[in-house]
Amino acid sequence: TVTPENYTRAIISLSRCSSTYVFPGNNYVDMGDWMLLDRDLLNLPKREEQAIPFASDAGETHDLVVVYNSGEGKWGVQGYSQEEHENFYAATTVPEAGLGQLVFIRGFISPSWVSTIGSKYNIDPEFFRRHMEYLSASVDRHAYSFPSLASSSNNIFRLCVSTLLHRDGFGELDLQSQRSYQSTELGIYKIQQLGSTKVHCGDSLVREYSTLCSSFSVIEQWISLCVTKTDQGW
Known part of the structure; x- marks a missing residue:
């Protein structure tokens, strides 16, 4: 059984593979660094006065992860x-034979949740890397981002949701100056906000x-989907 800690170590180990390897980890460098922002994952000593990373403000929380279990004529939620x-990792069970389970992630998730969900359902880290590709500011780290054969990742999908603003x-x-300004601000937002601990779960x-x-x-937003199958269900 893969534990959240082992899942984290696997991503970090992959990110440190040089380009001389058969499977270079160049495109996982930023994700590996991001996982290390949560020092509890590897039981690392915390820095002095370090706040809980990615924690939402009090009173502004909601159900971050919602699990639907299929049953006889109804869904358990x-x-x-x-x-x-930790409760999710311990309590959520694998679907029974012929049944399925849907896991919805509502918004940004922390490294702890990535390692927990990834290890629980044996999800290819490539799914999370693609979903959080904003972590990679360098084009070089995207050089081998996608597999050459579509069938090697045919369980990973992405839907784009666009919102029209007036x-x-x-x-x-x-118009041209506004477009240039917005492009610059969006780049700053991705690096300074999404790639740091300023963003909240x-x-x-x-x-x-x-x-x-x-x-x-x-405004463009994404919905990422990953389908995993077990011997009993999905």
Whole structure:
């Protein structure tokens, strides 16, 4: 059985494989560094006065992970908050023969949840790496991001959800200047916000932002899906 700690160590170990390996870990470097932000994962000593990473503000929490278990004519539902990853790992059972289970992650998740869900369901780390590709600021680390054969990862999917926004002009900025400004701000947001501990569990993530004209803009968000199968169910 893979434990959350072993799952974390596997990702970090892969991220340190050089380009001379058959399976280089270049594109896992940033994810490996990100996993180390949560020092509890590997029982590392905490830095002085270190706050709990990725913790949401008090009073603003919701069920971060929701599990639906299929049954005879009905679905059982169980929700888990951001700090209940250990309860999730211990309590959630594998589906019985012929039945299935749906696990919904509602917003940003912490390294603890990545290791817990990944080890619980034996999920290929490639799923999380693709979902959190904003961690990689360098193009070089995406050189071998996708497998050459689609069938090698045909259980990983991505849906794009776009939201159309309306606004009344840009003030003193023209359209080209506004697009340039937004592109710069989006890059800063991905590096300084999403790639740090400033983002909180459950936060919604903006992947892309595009200005169509002086009145309309588009926000792009993603829904990532991974299908895993067992001898008994899915």
